[in-house]
Amino acid sequence: xxxxxxxxxxxxxxxxxxxxxxxxxxxxxxxxxxxxxxxxxxxxxxxxxxxxxxxxxxxxxxxxxxxxxxxxxxxxxxxxxxxxxxxxxxxxxxxxxxxxxxxxxxxxxxxxxxxxxxxxxxxxxxxxxxxxxxxxxxxxxxxxxxxxxxxxxxxxxxxxxxxxxxxxxxxxxxxxxxxxxxxxxxxxxxxxxxxxxxxxxxxxxxxxxxxxxxxxxxxxxxxxxxxxxxxxxxxxxxxxxxxxxxxxxxxxxxxxxxxxxxxxxxxxxxxxxxxxxxxxxxxxxxxxxxxxxxxxxxxxxxxxxxxx
Amino acid sequence: xxxxxxxxxxxxxxxxxxxxxxxxxxxxxxxxxxxxxxxxxxxxxxxxxxxxxxxxxxxxxxxxxxxxxxxxxxxxxxxxxxxxxxxxxxxxxxxxxxxxxxxxxxxxxxxxxxxxxxxxxxxxxxxxxxxxxxxxxxxxxxxxxxxxxxxxxxxxxxxxxxxxxxxxxxxxxxxxxxxxxxxxxxxxxxxxxxxxxxxxxxxxxxxxxx
Numbered sequence: 001x002x003x004x005x006x007x008x009x010x011x012x013x014x015x016x017x018x019x020x021x022x023x024x025x026x027x028x029x030x031x032x033x034x035x036x037x038x039x040x041x042x043x044x045x046x047x048x049x050x051x052x053x054x055x056x057x058x059x060x061x062x063x064x065x066x067x068x069x070x071x072x073x074x075x076x077x078x079x080x081x082x083x084x085x086x087x088x089x090x091x092x093x094x095x096x097x098x099x100x101x102x103x104x105x106x107x108x109x110x111x112x113x114x115x116x117x118x119x120x121x122x123x124x125x126x127x128x129x130x131x132x133x134x135x136x137x138x139x140x141x142x143x144x145x146x147x148x149x150x151x152x153x154x155x156x157x158x159x160x161x162x163x164x165x166x167x168x169x170x171x172x173x174x175x176x177x178x179x180x181x182x183x184x185x186x187x188x189x190x191x192x193x194x195x196x197x198x199x200x201x202x203x204x205x206x207x208x209x210x211x212x213x214x215x216x217x218x219x220x221x222x223x224x225x226x227x228x229x230x231x232x233x234x235x236x237x238x239x240x241x242x243x244x245x246x247x248x249x250x251x252x253x254x255x256x257x258x259x260x261x262x263x264x265x266x267x268x269x270x271x272x273x274x275x276x277x278x279x280x281x282x283x284x285x286x287x288x289x290x291x292x293x294x295x296x297x298x299x300x301x302x303x304x305x306x307x308x
Numbered sequence: 309x310x311x312x313x314x315x316x317x318x319x320x321x322x323x324x325x326x327x328x329x330x331x332x333x334x335x336x337x338x339x340x341x342x343x344x345x346x347x348x349x350x351x352x353x354x355x356x357x358x359x360x361x362x363x364x365x366x367x368x369x370x371x372x373x374x375x376x377x378x379x380x381x382x383x384x385x386x387x388x389x390x391x392x393x394x395x396x397x398x399x400x401x402x403x404x405x406x407x408x409x410x411x412x413x414x415x416x417x418x419x420x421x422x423x424x425x426x427x428x429x430x431x432x433x434x435x436x437x438x439x440x441x442x443x444x445x446x447x448x449x450x451x452x453x454x455x456x457x458x459x460x461x462x463x464x465x466x467x468x469x470x471x472x473x474x475x476x477x478x479x480x481x482x483x484x485x486x487x488x489x490x491x492x493x494x495x496x497x498x499x500x501x502x503x504x505x506x507x508x509x510x511x512x513x514x515x516x517x518x
Contacts, residue, residue: 023334029439034344
């Protein structure tokens with residue numbers, strides 16, 4: 001038995017850290033969020049043992065839905081082994097003693113910071129997003145009383161003006177992340193700062209999506225098979241980012257790539273942001289143009305340890 | 309004194325709640341969340357051997373213990389409201405205040421769904437805060453027997469057919485107008501003998517074509 005399991009057995013925390021009343025309150029907010037897709041349900045967010053910006057909203061949502069048979073995957077910008085993902089995975093291993101995984105298909109609950117896995121999710125999975133600022137209209141209208149009224153009246157002209165100004169200034173819609181969407185033809189919603197590359201995945205997704213914003217105290221949801229449309233104009237239709245090269249390590253095309261600096265002489269490569277997807281492809285024998293490069297192997301070749 | 313703590317009315321001992329409150333409530337919640345996210349689908353809910361006082365059913369009691377607490381005013385229909393044992397059970401295990409006006413309630417428990425009051429009598433939420441509406445829980449439902457309706461909307465791939473009863477004759481018209489005022493409106497949970505189903509306000513209802 002390792003240290004973390006001992007702490008859990010001593011009963012220092014309730015299962016998954018939160019007390020039962022808090023879980024009930026969050027669970028009720030989740031149900032209302034599901035019933036009103038894209039509407040931000042206010043909830044009494046608790047102080048968590050991590051700073052705001054680390055995913056306190058997502059953590060509270062995950063803690064409220066998690067059961068002892070669940071298998072949790074935690075990703076940060078697509079990667080399973082960056083600081084945020086490692087800390088939050090450790091948090092749930094310690095407080096809930098549940099199984100965690102790096103494999104997208106094995107997980108029943110996936111908490112994510114700013115990416116959606118490349119692999120299609122299934123009906124049996126729940127995707128939990130960490131959201132910094134849930135209100136898509138906030139930078140256009142700072143007053144909550146006003147934005148609430150705008151949502152009530154379905155008054156989203158301001159958002160279209162913003163997108164139009166993008167076109168007037170840059171010749172195209174320059175918003176690349178947190179790209180506003182309209183859910184079920186009713187609410188304009190911020191899909192959290194995921195790259196707009198991921199917006200098409202939100203539409204008609206088979207998995208349930210839950211969004212939690214801890215500092216802003218909002219929960220919202222998109223049920224499976226829900227129409228989610230990225231806002232655009234007839235003559236400037238919504239487009240996702242395109243990459244001219246495949247992933248340097250696994251050769252995958254049509255995936256979201258991260259730029260990685262390899263040395264101080266200008267060496268760099270583009271690799272899958274979804275680390276599990278990339279590793280799985282390499283295990284299947286796919287190799288990208290940089291796969292043999294010694295500098296690249298150091299970055300992509302680290303074997304990961306999992307808790308079973 | 310001891311007996312007055314352990315008993316509620318003269319000879320009725322208080323029925324037990326969840327044996328394992330943390331994990332029992334979690335499994336019940338996941339079932340409720342799943343059916344709410346997939347309107348018209350049914351899921352078996354594990355009642356964990358609850359034996360609440362009649363007319364409260366074990367499935368309804370499991371939902372109550374999972375979702376109710378001191379923050380959620382609860383409205384009971386006439387047959388539940390006339391049972392002191394039911395009220396004592398809910399008060400003791402959930403702490404939820406029991407209210408007389410349907411419009412004040414976060415949750416409504418209905419054990420005689422045939423005589424359900426109009427859905428419009430419950431809290432519909434406001435345009436700014438549609439989440440403050442009532443969630444109505446109909447117990448004693450039998451799925452698949454009554455005439456069916458066709459459902460479309462969020463959570464449903466293409467369409468699905470749903471049938472449940474007993475419900476009042478005008479029920480489906482009321483559910484359709486409930487959907488018409490989206491995002492305001494109530495949400496429905498149907499509790500059967502072992503299964504549950506749900507219809508959030510976002511679901512569009514049409515009569516099934518024969």
